[in-house]
Amino acid sequence: xxxxxxxxxxxxxxxxxxxxxxxxxxxxxxxxxxxxxxxxxxxxxxxxxxxxxxxxxxxxxxxxxxxxxxxxxxxxxxxxxxxxxxxxxxxxxxxxxxxxxxxxxxxxxxxxxxxxxxxxxxxxxxxxxxxxxxxxxxxxxxxxxxxxxxxxxxxxxxxxxxxxxxxxxxxxxxxxxxxxxxxxxxxxxxxxxxxxxxxxxxxxxxxxxxxxxxxxxxxxxxxxxxxxxxxxxxxxxxxxxxxxxxxxxxxxxxxxxxxxxxxxxxxxxx
Numbered sequence: 001x002x003x004x005x006x007x008x009x010x011x012x013x014x015x016x017x018x019x020x021x022x023x024x025x026x027x028x029x030x031x032x033x034x035x036x037x038x039x040x041x042x043x044x045x046x047x048x049x050x051x052x053x054x055x056x057x058x059x060x061x062x063x064x065x066x067x068x069x070x071x072x073x074x075x076x077x078x079x080x081x082x083x084x085x086x087x088x089x090x091x092x093x094x095x096x097x098x099x100x101x102x103x104x105x106x107x108x109x110x111x112x113x114x115x116x117x118x119x120x121x122x123x124x125x126x127x128x129x130x131x132x133x134x135x136x137x138x139x140x141x142x143x144x145x146x147x148x149x150x151x152x153x154x155x156x157x158x159x160x161x162x163x164x165x166x167x168x169x170x171x172x173x174x175x176x177x178x179x180x181x182x183x184x185x186x187x188x189x190x191x192x193x194x195x196x197x198x199x200x201x202x203x204x205x206x207x208x209x210x211x212x213x214x215x216x217x218x219x220x221x222x223x224x225x226x227x228x229x230x231x232x233x234x235x236x237x238x239x240x241x242x243x244x245x246x247x248x249x250x251x252x253x254x255x256x257x258x259x260x261x262x263x264x265x266x267x268x269x270x
Contacts, residue, residue, distance in 0.1 A: 014075055016257040017264065019059055024082045028055040031092045043100030045107070057254045061099045062091065064250060102247040105240055117236045121165045124229070130180055137190065138183035141207055149215035150178045153223055160223060164230045178223070185222035 019025050032039065032055055040046050046054065059082070066078045081087045108116060154160065159174050160181070169177065186207065194200040210218075231239060 012073070013060065013063055013253065013257075014079060016056065016261040019056075019079075019082075020261070022079060022083050024059055024079065024088075025055050027082070027085055027088045028058055028092065031089060032058070032096070039096055039100075043096065043104075045100050045103035046096070048107070049103065053254065053258055056258050057250060058092075058095050058099055060254045060257065061102070061250050062095050064246075064253075065095075065098070099250075102243060102250065105243045106247040106251075108240065108244075110237075113237050113240060114233070116240070117231075117233050120231070120236060124165045125167070128177065128180070131184070134180070134184045134187050137187045138180070141183070141186070141204060143208065145210070145212050146182065146207075146215055147179060149212055149219045150182050151175050152212075152216055153219040154178050157223075161227050161230045164232045164235075178219075181226055182219055182222055185225070186218070 016025075036051075049057065062082065063075055063078065066075070067073055070078075072078075154175060160178060162169060162174070162177070190200070190203055194203050
């Protein structure tokens, strides 16, 4: 889950006519229209938005999201990437998905926060159901140093905050879950980084040679990322409020830019 809080008044974003002149809006429009029916079916919240303006919303969402993730307010390089059809093709699904989630959360009344939170808890618990592929991978790399790194982290930090999603675990159960999360995270890296047989062998051998301190650092990275996505109800409510504010900022910014662009276009035609 990604927290998003930003005031677009803090940013100097490119004017919409620049995005049109660079072909960015046309690129997004073309790719969106290719799978439009599927997008509207998969993400119903998109049906509530003016379809003509959706590419503009998505462009400014991508730009603001870039600022939030990279901390870079000079968009020159990012705009160059958005001009590249191949890069846009790789990004478009993720952009549409995240934008549609923002729209859905924007329309979520506070009276529904509890229902949404219970759905979030259930979804998160489902992700902790042990995947046979992860278990197979774990058996191949299972060793005492990995287990000790996991247990050492849990012991030194007090464990993982799984009580936030309604799990009441004994120490042994928490350690067992920690081991699974560690190997599941490691497996995700393995799938992302290894494209062929040689790379897969090198990856596994590399993990087997890591010292306990290195494995502890890995466990710390994985578990901090895990805990960052765990929310109590109050934290979840604050998270939704931030996301709704961000969604409003994106919509307001996009609509302002679109109105300015249309106004300038009419003047040129006159």
